[in-house]
Amino acid sequence: CVQETDIIPSQKVEVKKQAADILLALKNYTNIKMVGIVVEGRDWNTEPTKNVQFLTAFVNEFKKAKLLTVIQTEERAWDRIMDRNSDFATLPLWWNQHDNQPEPGRRFRPFGGWRQPKAKQYGSCLLYTS
Numbered sequence: 001c002v003q004e005t006d007i008i009p010s011q012k013v014e015v016k017k018q019a020a021d022i023l024l025a026l027k028n029y030t031n032i033k034m035v036g037i038v039v040e041g042r043d044w045n046t047e048p049t050k051n052v053q054f055l056t057a058f059v060n061e062f063k064k065a066k067l068l069t070v071i072q073t074e075e076r077a078w079d080r081i082m083d084r085n086s087d088f089a090t091l092p093l094w095w096n097q098h099d100n101q102p103e104p105g106r107r108f109r110p111f112g113g114w115r116q117p118k119a120k121q122y123g124s125c126l127l128y129t130s
Contacts, residue, residue: 005035007022007037009038009055011050015054026067033068039051039055039072039074040081042095055088073095074095074096078112082112091116094120096118
């Protein structure tokens with residue numbers, strides 16, 4: 001299992017402040033090696049272009065901090081929130097498919113420019129393939 005943390009970003013808080021607050025909180029957890037930015041749920045803008053701009057700025061803040069940053073999502077959520085955007089395909093994908101199968105690529109259909117996931121939730125464990 002990889003030591004990670006999920007981040008559910010809020011578009012109600014300025015990106016730089018939100019990222020700085022999160023990074024400050026993470027300083028106490030030296031075992032955290034990966035940050036999963038959650039792109040799911042209903043708290044996203046209804047305009048995908050605004051979501052792309054927001055996520056780009058958010059990701060850039062974590063890249064500056066040199067944390068392994070992954071996108072945590074699944075196909076339906078990504079398509080609804082990001083309108084099938086593929087700009088983030090260079091980042092690893094944490095595929096949210098809770099199917100009790102340990103194989104990261106099992107039943108995966110490419111979306112958002114990702115050909116395969118790099119991480120997959122399996123029970124309480126996150127499996128990451130480098």
